[in-house]
Amino acid sequence: xxxxxxxxxxxxxxxxxxxxxxxxxxxxxxxxxxxxxxxxxxxxxxxxxxxxxxxxxxxxxxxxxxxxxxxxxxxxxxxxxxxxxxxxxxxxxxxxxxxxxxxxxxxxxxxxxxxxxxxxxxxxxxxxxxxxxxxxxxxxxxxxxxxxxxxxxxxxxxxxxxxxxxxxxxxxxxxxxxxxxxxxxxxxxxxxxxxxxxxxxxxxxxxxxxxxxxxxxxxxxxxxxxxxxxxxxxxxxxxxxxxxxxxxxxxxxxxxxxx
Amino acid sequence: xxxxxxxxxxxxxxxxxxxxxxxxxxxxxxxxxxxxxxxxxxxxxxxxxxxxxxxxxxxxxxxxxxxxxxxxxxxxxxxxxxxxxxxxxxxxxxxxxxxxxxxxxxxxxxxxxxxxxxxxxxxxxxxxxxxxxxxxxxxxxxxxxxxxxxxxxxxxxxxxxxxxxxxxxxxxxxxxxxxxxxxxxxxxxxxxxxxxxxxxxxxxxxxxxxxxxxxxxxxxxxxxxxxxxxxxxxxxxxxxxxxxxxxxxxxxxxxxxxxxxxxxxxxxxxxxxxxxxxxxxxxxxxxxxxxxxxxxxxxxxxxxxxxxxxxxxxxxxxxxxxxxxxxxxxxxxxxxxxxxxxxxxxxxxx
Numbered sequence: 001x002x003x004x005x006x007x008x009x010x011x012x013x014x015x016x017x018x019x020x021x022x023x024x025x026x027x028x029x030x031x032x033x034x035x036x037x038x039x040x041x042x043x044x045x046x047x048x049x050x051x052x053x054x055x056x057x058x059x060x061x062x063x064x065x066x067x068x069x070x071x072x073x074x075x076x077x078x079x080x081x082x083x084x085x086x087x088x089x090x091x092x093x094x095x096x097x098x099x100x101x102x103x104x105x106x107x108x109x110x111x112x113x114x115x116x117x118x119x120x121x122x123x124x125x126x127x128x129x130x131x132x133x134x135x136x137x138x139x140x141x142x143x144x145x146x147x148x149x150x151x152x153x154x155x156x157x158x159x160x161x162x163x164x165x166x167x168x169x170x171x172x173x174x175x176x177x178x179x180x181x182x183x184x185x186x187x188x189x190x191x192x193x194x195x196x197x198x199x200x201x202x203x204x205x206x207x208x209x210x211x212x213x214x215x216x217x218x219x220x221x222x223x224x225x226x227x228x229x230x231x232x233x234x235x236x237x238x239x240x241x242x243x244x245x246x247x248x249x250x251x252x253x254x255x256x257x258x259x
Numbered sequence: 260x261x262x263x264x265x266x267x268x269x270x271x272x273x274x275x276x277x278x279x280x281x282x283x284x285x286x287x288x289x290x291x292x293x294x295x296x297x298x299x300x301x302x303x304x305x306x307x308x309x310x311x312x313x314x315x316x317x318x319x320x321x322x323x324x325x326x327x328x329x330x331x332x333x334x335x336x337x338x339x340x341x342x343x344x345x346x347x348x349x350x351x352x353x354x355x356x357x358x359x360x361x362x363x364x365x366x367x368x369x370x371x372x373x374x375x376x377x378x379x380x381x382x383x384x385x386x387x388x389x390x391x392x393x394x395x396x397x398x399x400x401x402x403x404x405x406x407x408x409x410x411x412x413x414x415x416x417x418x419x420x421x422x423x424x425x426x427x428x429x430x431x432x433x434x435x436x437x438x439x440x441x442x443x444x445x446x447x448x449x450x451x452x453x454x455x456x457x458x459x460x461x462x463x464x465x466x467x468x469x470x471x472x473x474x475x476x477x478x479x480x481x482x483x484x485x486x487x488x489x490x491x492x493x494x495x496x497x498x499x500x501x502x503x504x505x506x507x508x509x510x511x512x513x514x515x516x517x518x519x520x521x522x523x524x525x526x527x528x529x530x531x532x533x534x535x536x537x538x539x540x541x542x543x544x545x546x547x548x549x550x551x552x553x554x555x556x557x558x559x560x561x562x563x564x565x566x567x568x569x570x571x572x573x574x575x576x577x578x579x580x581x582x583x584x585x586x587x588x589x590x591x592x593x594x595x596x597x598x599x600x601x602x603x604x605x606x607x608x609x
Contacts, residue, residue, distance in 0.1 A: 136312065136392035137441035144396055145409040145437050151396040153516040154389040186518070238518055 041114035043081075043211045045099050045107045046255065047074060050218045056101060064222045067229050069165035069175070074217065075100040076159035076248070077141070077148065079132070081109070081124040083196075085117040096128050098141040098148060099215075122211070123193040126248055127158035130189075133182040155180050158188055159248055161220060170233035177220075177235045179244050186238030188245035192252050212255040219251035220244060288605050290317040290324075295446070300454030302462065302490050306377040308391045308449055313442045315450070318429040321605075323447030325425060326440065328604045331415055332395075333361055333405035340398065340444075343370045346602055349533035349593075350374065350451065356544030364403035367508050369544035371529060372537045374453045374596065378491050384526045384542045385513040386497060392445045396437075409437050416440065453532050453596035459490075461590065468590065475587025478580055483556075485569040492531040492591070498567040499525045501560030505543050512542070524565045535592045549588060553581045 047054035049061045049071070060068050079096040093111065100106045132142060133155050148157045162176040181188045194213070221227045225243045235241050295315040299306065313319075327344075330336045343358040344350035350373030352358045357366050368384050382388040388397060398404040399412060416422040417435050426435045429443060458476075460466035468476065479487075488494040497513050504510065504524060514523030526542045540546045546555065557576040560566060576584070 134389050136390040137438040137445070139436055139438040143437055144393070145413065147408075147410075149396070151388075151393075151400050152383075153387040154393055 038113045038115040039209055041111045041209055041211065043109040043111070043213065045078075045109075046212060046214050047101050047107070048214055048216050048218075050216065054101060054217060061218075063165075063218070063229065064226045065167075065228055067165050067167035069163050069167075069229060071161070071163035071217065073102070073160055073162035073176075075102070075106075075148065076126060077128050077156060078109075079125050079128055081122065083117075083119045084121045084123070086120050087117065089115075089117065091115055091117070091119070096132060096141045098146055120197045121193055121195050123191060125189050125191050126245075127180065127189040128156040128182070130182040132156075150180065155182055158245075159220075161217065165229040167229040168233040169230060175229050175233040177232075177244055179235060179241050179248070181238060181241055186241055188241055190245050190249040192249060194252060194254050196254070210257060212257065214253050214255050216251050216253070220248045223247055223250055287600050288603065290321050290601060292317060294601050295320045295450065297450070298452075300452065300459070300490075303454065304378065304491075307380050308377040308445070310377075310446070310449065313392070313445055315446055316429065318425075319443050320446045320450065320601075322422075322425045322429045323443035323445070324602070324605055325422075326444055327447050328606055331419065331422075332399050332407060332412055334407040334411070335361060337361060338405050340395070341604060343398075343404075344373050346604070347597060348372065348536045349453065349597060350448075350602075351537040353536065354538065356539050360398075360401070360404035361406045366403055367510055368542055369539065372533060373448055374451050374532055375491055375530060376451060377449045378495075380495055381527070385516055386527050387516045391449055392441045394448075395441060395444050412440070413437060447602075451596070451602060453593040454490075455595040456532065456593040457590040458587075459593070462490075469586065471583045471586040472590055474580075475583035475585070475590075478576075478584050479587050482573045482576075483584075485572065486528045486567070487531050493528045495528070497522065497525040497527050498569070499565040500541075501555070501562065501566045501570050502541060502543075502545070503561045505545070508543055510543065525567075531588065532591045533593055533597065535589050536597065549585055550581070553584055557581060 049059075052059065052061070054071065054074065056074070057070060057072050060070055062068055076099055077096050078099055081093040081097075083091040085091065091114065093109075097109055098106060128142065132138070137144075142156065144151070148160065149155075150157060157178045157180040159179045160177070161179075162174070164173050165175055166173055168175045179188050180186075225247060227244070227247070232240060235244060295317050297306075297310060297315060326332065327340045330339045330342075332339060338361050343352045343355075343360070345353055347353065352370035356369060358370050359365055371384065376382075376391055379391070380386075380389075382391065382394045383397065388394045396409065399407050399409065413435060416426070422435070423433070426439060427433055430439055457466055457468075457472075461468050461472075480489075486494055486496065486498060499512075511523050512526045514520070514525070516522075534540075534549065538547060538549070540549070540552045546552050553576070556570070556573050560570050560573075562570070
């Protein structure tokens with residue numbers, strides 16, 4: 001084949017390629033936007049200390065032992081949210097969400113096109129599953145840039161609770177609980193299941209589009225183990241980490257929607 | 260008519276883009292598709308890190324190389340990965356027991372060589388890091404190494420015209436994030452594969468061993484192979500090799516992170532390839548010469564309850580045996596790897 005011929009073929013090829021591209025582009029442009037099959041569902045995480053709405057750095061609270069404290073940082077991972085459907089067709093949201101008190105938009109998870117159904121419960125894990133603790137560099141919620149990651153002992157920090165208490169013996173009366181670990185004996189992944197049926201929170205199209213979850217920080221400090229700021233100002237061992245994980249397991253409850 | 264204008268424009272833009280990419284390049288630093296092809300050496304096991312979620316591409320490798328040799332990763336722009344991982348030492352820190360990081364701070368462990376990393380299931384002397392991609396976060400954020408944080412690193416890269424260009428070239432869009440940074444570094448370090456030493460050539464019947472080297476190999480297989488398993492010369496396990504704990508460093512090894520009793524004072528078994536160049540030796544760099552290491556295993560093991568049971572198979576070596584093992588270990592030097600131009604500092608000629 002002569003070189004001229006070859007070049008000609010090349011040019012024709014380029015034109016063909018562009019023609020195809022043009023057709024594809026015009027098609028996608030003319031297509032009407034498809035309507036999502038379901039409604040939008042918003043899951044909101046509402047942070048409380050007992051019955052008071054959490055306010056970082058300003059409000060004073062008291063723990064079970066009467067020790068006063070303030071909070072400066074509260075964030076945690078929620079992963080693998082799963083809605084149990086009575087017909088067996090569960091709706092699952094894979095992946096992790098980082099809920100951060102300091103960033104308003106992280107406290108809502110919006111699911112577009114949530115399929116209609118009679119959902120009886122919702123479950124999720126607090127933390128990041130072992131697969132995603134072993135998946136190398138990731139982005140989004142699992143970007144190590146979010147400062148929820150241990151560099152020297154690979155793994156995500158599942159929950160950070162930091163603040164001050166006059167009872168704490170650490171410099172500046174600070175306390176910080178950084179909880180995580182996906183392997184035994186420091187496994188701090190906790191599964192949470194919230195019953196939707198009991199509170200008449202069936203997620204049917206057109207009826208229920210908000211799921212409000214109350215997150216009570218006092219639970220982290222008292223149930224089942226009461227945390228003493230004087231004895232525990234930071235967590236660096238798996239025993240205390242799992243104690244707090246057992247506590248945060250129960251910090252979630254559904255807020256019934258007003259009718 | 261309208262279409263024709265668009266086509267013409269398209270071709271003009273294409274030509275412009277093509278011309279732009281013909282920047283004069285030094286062939287020594289040029290990275291082609293062939294240069295980033297993963298070739299598993301004959302006789303090597305299946306790698307643990309396989310680049311499946313980090314497809315090898317010349318431009319990503321080039322970005323990783325640039326990052327590896329750049330001080331921009333450290334807080335005061337004084338330390339790069341290559342400060343402690345030197346090419347001539349198989350990316351260990353030659354003649355440094357412990358290394359000096361930022362603000363001249365001294366670390367607590369000897370810098371391990373970077374080679375055959377994709378066959379490791381964990382990184383660092385204690386195995387604390389479970390992915391090749393995540394390893395760089397540790398030195399970048401360590402207060403005695405680079406003392407930087409990822410937020411700043413990304414900000415610095417975004418503000419740097421050269422990196423904006425390199426990221427775009429590598430990933431075809433303008434996003435600069437930690438995932439891309441780490442994956443680029445993993446491409447560069449993951450391809451550091453050494454498999455062309457005299458030992459390898461002997462095994463492939465392309466070279467011959469002297470009598471001493473042959474004897475050394477025999478002795479090695481009888482006494483050392485249990486932990487330093489061929490062809491990688493490590494079984495990726497953690498053991499106590501009979502060294503008394505340095506009372507100043509008080510390094511508890513793997514126990515610090517697992518909090519399990521049996522893990523205290525044990526360290527990862529290092530691969531031995533290029534051992535001639537990676538001195539000093541051991542996790543705290545206490546032995547300057549290879550002879551000292553062989554003498555330790557022969558004569559000065561501290562047999563306490565922590566000592567690994569396989570140490571008992573070594574026994575006392577006579578002088579000839581020591582010399583033979585020494586000769587064999589020198590056959591693990593891979594000059595082709597040590598002088599591989601792909602891993603050279605791209606700033607050398609600038």
